[in-house]
Amino acid sequence: MIETLLQNLDTLLLYLFAACALIGALLMLILPQPMRVALALISTMVFLGGVYGLLGVHFIAAFQVLIYVGAVMVFMVYAIMLLDVRDPAYTRSYSKLVVPGVAAGLLFFGALAYGLWNALPDASGPTGATTGASFGLQQFAVAFLNEYWLHFELTSVLLVAAVVAALAVIKVSAAKGAQSPMGTPGRAASGTDTSRRDRG
Amino acid sequence: MDKTQVLLALAVALFAIGLVGVIVRRNVLVMLMCMELMLNGVNLSLVTFAHQAASNVGAVLVFLVFVVAAAEISIAIPIVLLLVRNKRTLDLSAYTDLKG
Numbered sequence: 001m002i003e004t005l006l007q008n009l010d011t012l013l014l015y016l017f018a019a020c021a022l023i024g025a026l027l028m029l030i031l032p033q034p035m036r037v038a039l040a041l042i043s044t045m046v047f048l049g050g051v052y053g054l055l056g057v058h059f060i061a062a063f064q065v066l067i068y069v070g071a072v073m074v075f076m077v078y079a080i081m082l083l084d085v086r087d088p089a090y091t092r093s094y095s096k097l098v099v100p101g102v103a104a105g106l107l108f109f110g111a112l113a114y115g116l117w118n119a120l121p122d123a124s125g126p127t128g129a130t131t132g133a134s135f136g137l138q139q140f141a142v143a144f145l146n147e148y149w150l151h152f153e154l155t156s157v158l159l160v161a162a163v164v165a166a167l168a169v170i171k172v173s174a175a176k177g178a179q180s181p182m183g184t185p186g187r188a189a190s191g192t193d194t195s196r197r198d199r200g
Numbered sequence: 201m202d203k204t205q206v207l208l209a210l211a212v213a214l215f216a217i218g219l220v221g222v223i224v225r226r227n228v229l230v231m232l233m234c235m236e237l238m239l240n241g242v243n244l245s246l247v248t249f250a251h252q253a254a255s256n257v258g259a260v261l262v263f264l265v266f267v268v269a270a271a272e273i274s275i276a277i278p279i280v281l282l283l284v285r286n287k288r289t290l291d292l293s294a295y296t297d298l299k300g
Contacts, residue, residue: 018210025217034229041233048240055251060262067266072273079277095226105220112212140256148260155267162271169278
């Protein structure tokens with residue numbers, strides 16, 4: 001009993017992590033406050049990292065936790081904490097498109113799952129899930145720098161472009177804020193309105 | 201049911217939930233997070249296929265998706281902050297004049 005459980009422990013953990021990730025994703029739709037949505041998304045990402053680790057791609061699990069949870073979601077949580085909590089968007093959380101949106105989502109899920117279900121047996125067939133030969137970081141790094149070096153360089157260009165764009169956005173907002181008589185946000189908003197009217 | 205099938209179903213479900221969240225929710229930050237969830241679903245499908253085929257092309261693609269997600273969020277958050285500064289709300293129905 002215990003031995004069979006231990007033999008199938010990784011599969012059981014995989015299903016457990018998958019179920020927890022799905023529950024976190026569903027909570028994202030239900031919870032009203034953005035901070036709780038962020039925490040649900042963080043838990044989903046951590047469980048997905050566990051799934052990646054159980055699949056044998058440990059470096060992607062580490063990247064998932066480091067980049068997604070450690071950088072992207074921390075940034076998102078900071079942005080949530082910067083903004084006003086008494087916003088009406090925090091209490092009325094759903095738009096008018098709830099019923100058609102959920103229907104479209106279910107339809108999309110059904111269509112995609114049906115297509116995958118029909119396509120998968122041909123693709124997986126004899127090899128499915130038995131290959132398991134996990135590829136390590138060394139193979140990944142060699143392939144990355146030998147075959148995909150152009151993409152690697154392009155990602156650095158993309159990151160530089162993103163940083164420059166973020167600085168440009170901040171600079172535009174600072175210039176607009178300087179036009180208003182005081183630095184307060186409300187006056188700044190009215191200042192942008194008048195400048196827009198002048199330009200129009 | 202196969203492990204691969206379960207993981208692919210989870211990936212499709214995550215993508216669909218993210219899509220529903222983008223359509224249904226009206227808070228801009230929550231919509232951004234739902235987009236991140238869609239990216240996570242795609243990543244899971246890439247990793248599953250890479251594991252099934254025992255190749256590392258999928259892992260390389262996952263790494264590129266990580267970078268694209270980081271770049272996307274680094275430009276999306278300042279834009280959201282600017283929008284909130286203009287309209288004083290995160291509610292998407294206040295931005296209907298962006299339709300042009």
